[in-house]
Amino acid sequence: MKTTKLFQAVAVAALLAGGSAAHAATELLTNGSFELNTQPNNSWNIYSNLTGWTGGAYGIELRNNVEGVASNGVNFVELDTSANSSMSQSINTVLNQRYTLTFEFQDRVRVPTSSQGLEVSWGGNTVATVNNSLGGGWQLATYTLIGTGHAETLSFQAVGTSDGLGTSLDHVSLTAAVPEPETYAMMLLGLGLVGAIARRRKQ
Numbered sequence: 187m188k189t190t191k192l193f194q195a196v197a198v199a200a201l202l203a204g205g206s207a208a209h210a211a212t213e214l215l216t217n218g219s220f221e222l223n224t225q226p227n228n229s230w231n232i233y234s235n236l237t238g239w240t241g242g243a244y245g246i247e248l249r250n251n252v253e254g255v256a257s258n259g260v261n262f263v264e265l266d267t268s269a270n271s272s273m274s275q276s277i278n279t280v281l282n283q284r285y286t287l288t289f290e291f292q293d294r295v296r297v298p299t300s301s302q303g304l305e306v307s308w309g310g311n312t313v314a315t316v317n318n319s320l321g322g323g324w325q326l327a328t329y330t331l332i333g334t335g336h337a338e339t340l341s342f343q344a345v346g347t348s349d350g351l352g353t354s355l356d357h358v359s360l361t362a363a364v365p366e367p368e369t370y371a372m373m374l375l376g377l378g379l380v381g382a383i384a385r386r387r388k389q
Contacts, residue, residue, distance in 0.1 A: 249354075289326075307340075
């Protein structure tokens with residue numbers, strides 16, 4: 187009896203450890219901080235596309251230390267280039283998987299709020315429209331997205347007055363929580379011990 191109870195305690199502990207073990211966040215986006223494209227210091231340029239990102243009708247404006255500084259690395263983008271434009275990236279998803287989207291945005295100084303803002307969409311559906319109307323530098327935004335089991339498109343679109351003066355974007359990240367190897371090991375150990383207990387009871 188004492189041995190059986192010991193097995194039960196160990197099995198439960200192993201299962202609990204497996205369920206509560208830390209999960210590693212796997213980055214799904216390519217070039218989320220735009221550092222894979224070279225842009226000289228104190229310069230900017232408009233590109234049709236960037237590494238990992240497909241630009242809209244008016245391309246993507248990449249900057250390095252112009253009209254602000256990056257929140258991560260040295261490069262950041264603006265999507266009101268010569269006019270309101272967009273950028274997008276396609277990601278393969280798992281059905282009902284929860285994904286965490288984070289990014290930082292910052293409005294241009296001395297430019298009216300009505301001229302700025304970004305619309306974020308996932309799979310063609312609007313997630314949010316952000317505008318740093320309070321000012322004060324880079325602002326972090328976080329959203330939870332749900333996978334459909336198909337490739338979905340994450341898109342950022344400049345909104346507001348289409349005048350070449352818009353909101354800056356940087357440090358875009360999309361992650362999914364994936365159990366670490368230790369989690370699987372602990373779960374298998376727990377299941378094995380439960381099986382051993384069941385066999386002892388039969389005997």
